[in-house]
Amino acid sequence: MxxxxxxxxxxxxxxxxxxxxxxVGYKCQTTSNTxxxxxxxxxxxLYTYLNVREDAMELFGFYTQEELSAYxxxxxxxxxxxxxxxxxxxxxxxxxxxxxxxxxxxxxxxLAQGVGKKLAQRLILELKDKFxxxxxxxxxxxxxxxAVVSGNVPKAIEALGVLGYSSSDVAPxxxxxxxxxxxERLIGETLKMLGxx
Numbered sequence: 001m002x003x004x005x006x007x008x009x010x011x012x013x014x015x016x017x018x019x020x021x022x023x024v025g026y027k028c029q030t031t032s033n034t035x036x037x038x039x040x041x042x043x044x045x046l047y048t049y050l051n052v053r054e055d056a057m058e059l060f061g062f063y064t065q066e067e068l069s070a071y072x073x074x075x076x077x078x079x080x081x082x083x084x085x086x087x088x089x090x091x092x093x094x095x096x097x098x099x100x101x102x103x104x105x106x107x108x109x110x111l112a113q114g115v116g117k118k119l120a121q122r123l124i125l126e127l128k129d130k131f132x133x134x135x136x137x138x139x140x141x142x143x144x145x146x147a148v149v150s151g152n153v154p155k156a157i158e159a160l161g162v163l164g165y166s167s168s169d170v171a172p173x174x175x176x177x178x179x180x181x182x183x184e185r186l187i188g189e190t191l192k193m194l195g196x197x
Contacts, residue, residue: 002026002059006045009038015086017061019046028061029082032090037063051082058082062089066191069164070094077126079119088112095187098159101127102183127162153179156186163191170194 005026011018017038018025028046030038038044046061047068060082062068067089074085074097088097091112100108101124109120153174157167160174173193177186 001050002048004045004047005059005061007043009040009042009044012038012040017044017046019044019061026059026061028059029086030061030063031067031086033093034061034063034067060086064094064191065195066094066163070097070162073127073162073164074123077123079122084112084114084119087114093188094163095159095184095191098162098187099184100124101162102155102159104128152181152183152186153177155183156190159183159187160190165194 005019005021005028007019007021007026009017010020010025012035015029015032015035017028017030017035019028020026026048028048030046034046044063046063047065048062049060049068049071051058051060060071062071071085071089074080074088075082080088088109092100092108096108099105104124106117106120106124109115109123110117115123156174157170160170161167170190174186174190176193177189179186181189
């Protein structure tokens with residue numbers, strides 16, 4: 001229903017940002033990563049997700065599309081509700097989540113408040129199955145294949161799958177980067193380029 005809100009930041013508190021648009025203040029639940037990018041009295045744009053329940057309508061706001069995409073992916077996992085999704089994205093960036101899922105790193109995911117070992121294992125299992133790792137790095141369009149199959153690039157492509165990007169989405173961007181870069185750096189640089197397209 002709401003794609004984004006843009007306006008003045010009129011209120012900030014832990015986990016909450018209020019953006020005034022056309023005289024209406026939109027209360028958005030946010031991650032700590034998003035809040036670090038907001039300042040009272042300045043203009044801001046948040047990409048939004050509206051959660052509708054029988055007893056409430058809640059608006060969630062994210063500073064980047066990558067964070068919103070990661071959030072939607074996370075809450076699609078059984079046992080990960082809206083609050084837990086925010087907690088995970090407050091503790092970890094989208095690229096850190098992608099690397100943790102791709103590498104099966106339970107310990108990193110449990111850094112998020114309210115996420116225990118069992119939930120972290122389920123999250124890794126469901127997201128790995130959902131994005132079918134292993135096949136993605138084989139489906140890169142010709143012309144980028146040579147660059148994409150070397151170094152840390154295949155791992156980065158698998159991890160980007162956690163955020164909902166197919167290998168054909170990321171190949172034109174990731175193929176321009178040095179394949180010897182660390183996986184997290186490859187993911188971060190690719191996300192920046194995807195955000196500017």
